[in-house]
Amino acid sequence: MPFPPPAVDDMLAALADRFGSLETSVFRGQTRVVAPETRSFELLEFLAGRGFDLLVDVSCVDYLDYREPPMGMRGGKGRRYGLVYLLASTATNQRLTVRVFVDDPAPTVPSVVPLWEAANWLEREVWDLFGIRFAGHPDLRRLVMPDEFAAHPLRKDYPLQGRGERHNFPVITRHES
Amino acid sequence: MAVTDSGQVQLPENVVVSRLDALANWCRKNSLWPMPFATACCGIELMATGASKHDLARFGAEVFRFSPRQCDLMIVAGRVVMKMLPVLQRIWLQMHEPKWCISMGACASTGGVFDTYAVVQGIDRFIPVDMYVPGCPPRPEQLIQAIIDLQDKIQREGTITGREFDTAGRQARKRALVEIADPLSVDAARNPVVQRELAARAESYAGRS
Numbered sequence: 001m002p003f004p005p006p007a008v009d010d011m012l013a014a015l016a017d018r019f020g021s022l023e024t025s026v027f028r029g030q031t032r033v034v035a036p037e038t039r040s041f042e043l044l045e046f047l048a049g050r051g052f053d054l055l056v057d058v059s060c061v062d063y064l065d066y067r068e069p070p071m072g073m074r075g076g077k078g079r080r081y082g083l084v085y086l087l088a089s090t091a092t093n094q095r096l097t098v099r100v101f102v103d104d105p106a107p108t109v110p111s112v113v114p115l116w117e118a119a120n121w122l123e124r125e126v127w128d129l130f131g132i133r134f135a136g137h138p139d140l141r142r143l144v145m146p147d148e149f150a151a152h153p154l155r156k157d158y159p160l161q162g163r164g165e166r167h168n169f170p171v172i173t174r175h176e177s
Numbered sequence: 178m179a180v181t182d183s184g185q186v187q188l189p190e191n192v193v194v195s196r197l198d199a200l201a202n203w204c205r206k207n208s209l210w211p212m213p214f215a216t217a218c219c220g221i222e223l224m225a226t227g228a229s230k231h232d233l234a235r236f237g238a239e240v241f242r243f244s245p246r247q248c249d250l251m252i253v254a255g256r257v258v259m260k261m262l263p264v265l266q267r268i269w270l271q272m273h274e275p276k277w278c279i280s281m282g283a284c285a286s287t288g289g290v291f292d293t294y295a296v297v298q299g300i301d302r303f304i305p306v307d308m309y310v311p312g313c314p315p316r317p318e319q320l321i322q323a324i325i326d327l328q329d330k331i332q333r334e335g336t337i338t339g340r341e342f343d344t345a346g347r348q349a350r351k352r353a354l355v356e357i358a359d360p361l362s363v364d365a366a367r368n369p370v371v372q373r374e375l376a377a378r379a380e381s382y383a384g385r386s
Binding site: 144145146153158159160161162163165166167169170171172173174175176177 | 259260262263266269270276292293294295296297298302303304305344345346
């Protein structure tokens with residue numbers, strides 16, 4: 001990689017001061033940190049206050065039927081969903097990935113819309129496709145699927161071809177049109 | 178014009194005898210106004226078809242309009258997802274008779290490679306289609322061939338009075354023009370077009386408040 005992002009060691013040290021030892025890992029120069037489920041908002045708020053002013057993405061992975069904890073992350077053991085927060089600092093160019101693991105039933109995390117406005121639609125998309133609830137979100141409606149859609153289609157136990165929703169429309173014949 | 182002694186009618190060379198039905202169809206087929214319902218890469222080929230190199234004007238179909246009220250040929254170019262299908266149906270219903278539909282490309286016709294929960298597996302499941310164009314995406318020549326074939330079909334099937342276009346849907350729309358002024362009448366309550374229009378208006382008002 002020609003231009004590796006600046007190291008985030010200082011930030012990890014600050015996090016360790018505040019939250020105790022956190023599980024971290026590095027892949028191709030990019031650092032991940034696993035936030036405890038109960039303190040995820042506190043940790044993200046701390047990072048937002050320490051220069052991570054840009055929320056690049058909020059995403060999610062469904063680890064259903066994984067035999068091992070994902071990518072060696074012990075924090076995800078036994079938990080089905082792994083949220084991904086991609087943070088960046090426009091001042092220092094540092095980048096940090098925060099993972100939060102939640103589990104069925106009713107997987108819920110605090111919304112980060114108070115920290116980054118960008119989270120509004122990103123969290124709506126995750127709610128739409130994975131069914132993760134974001135507590136405190138101002139407007140948690142579906143983003144991409146139709147409002148009347150009942151399932152969360154990117155969950156691994158949802159069939160690829162759906163459950164017949166795509167065929168559930170009135171038929172307009174030549175005579176009726 | 179002259180009548181010979183044996184009773185045969187002789188016409189001058191510049192006179193053609195035809196039926197009025199054929200005349201109406203000839204007019205219709207040579208001034209198709211397409212409604213471009215382009216949702217994907219087929220739409221790019223559709224644009225190329227209308228542009229100078231392939232020049233759809235040679236077939237009298239170059240006047241693309243973006244209002245369904247002004248169109249009589251809907252070209253569905255690209256995949257249609259289940260969130261878009263109600264929009265497609267509404268636009269189709271808003272077009273006036275006579276109207277035709279071309280399903281352009283593999284996705285519009287069958288769903289193509291997108292056999293997933295969100296993609297409609299062929300628009301002909303839900304609206305009538307006159308011509309299918311194979312290809313992924315089809316070349317402009319293929320779309321032009323479909324329009325030529327559609328012109329042949331139009332030449333064969335219409336009448337001067339347009340009675341074949343007087344469908345139940347069209348009659349309902351005609352009645353709606355009268356009944357929309359009096360939405361509380363008994364007839365209006367039975368008319369699906371009026372009910373749909375009123376529901377859409379109510380939704381629109383609710384969204385504004």
